[in-house]
Structures are given as structure tokens and as C-alpha cells.
Amino acid sequence: MTMVCHRPEGLDQLEALTNFNKRELQVLYRGFKNECPSGVVNEETFKQIYSQFFPHGDASTYAHYLFNAFDTAQSGSIKFEDFVTALSTLLRGSITEKLQWTFNLYDINRDGYINKEEMTDIVRAIYDMMGKYTYPVLKNDAPKQHVDAFFQKMDKNRDGVVTLDEFILSCQEDENIMRSLQLFENVI
16 A cells, blocks of 8 residues: 655745744654654544543544644645644734634634624534533533524624624633733744
């Protein structure tokens, strides 16, 4: 059985596309190649790697959504370029870029809107990922309550869907969200 390998684009090109310097890209590439020797990661491998961070829960559904957000070409695999571009946005992108990326994660069917069904799927996946050791212990109706609160805050025109503009505006109006994004920036 032959293994198809993928070589990433040149460092200069990746450096121009991301907010990482050459040295950082080299370190990231070594780590990526260590986990994915072929240079690409499929969804099953991604789920296995991601689930290691959540040993008390089932991270497979959330990892599926995350994988789809990284796999922007919808090819069924994530190349180093996909990985490092998303990581660059999440770690060093502007607040608007981070919020756009997050919106795309939540917009499961990629129609440009987040509806209640998509948000419920995401929230349930997060609860499953956190597992039974979540504190405080969650009630069965907690996902519905969180989705209702999300839509109450985000669906500005009350049409039953949240657009990218509504999402960004609502997040920018929320001090907790903005503080957490800035705190995350300062840690990195």
C-alpha cells in the first residue's frame, strides 16, 4: 500500500498568508508532520487527536464540525496550509476575522445563516465533549436554554436566523466575549 504524501507550499508563501514567521511555521510543521506523517489529516485521525483533549466526554461530533471548518476546500482532508491558516486566524487574526471564522464553524450547512437547529447541534456537541464532569451539572434542557439565549441576543431582526453581520455586531457588544478574545490574544 502506497502512502500519498503532501508537501506544503513554500515557507515564504505561508509566511505571507499567515501571521506566523518562518521559525514558527517550521515548529508548527514539525508538530503537524509528527501527528500526520503523510502531510494531511483525515477526519477520523483529527477526531482521535482532538478527543485526547477531552478524555471525560465524547468530542467526536464537535471535532466533526471543527474538521469541516478547517477543511475549507471540502476535500475530506486537512493539509498543513489549511491548518496553519486557521490557526493564524484564531490565534493572531483581528477580532472580526476570529468572529467570521467562528460564525463559519457554527454555520454547519454553509448557507450564510445560523439557524436554531445548527446552534442546537453545536451546543449539544459542546456538552457531549465536556462530558459528565461538567460543573455545575447540566440539566437536560440546558442546550435549549442556551440556544434560546443565543437567539435572543443575536437575532436582531427576529427572523429566526443569525447572519454574519448580526453575529459580529452582537459579539462586539458583549463585554465578556470581547474580553475573552482579547485575553486569548494576550496569552498567545
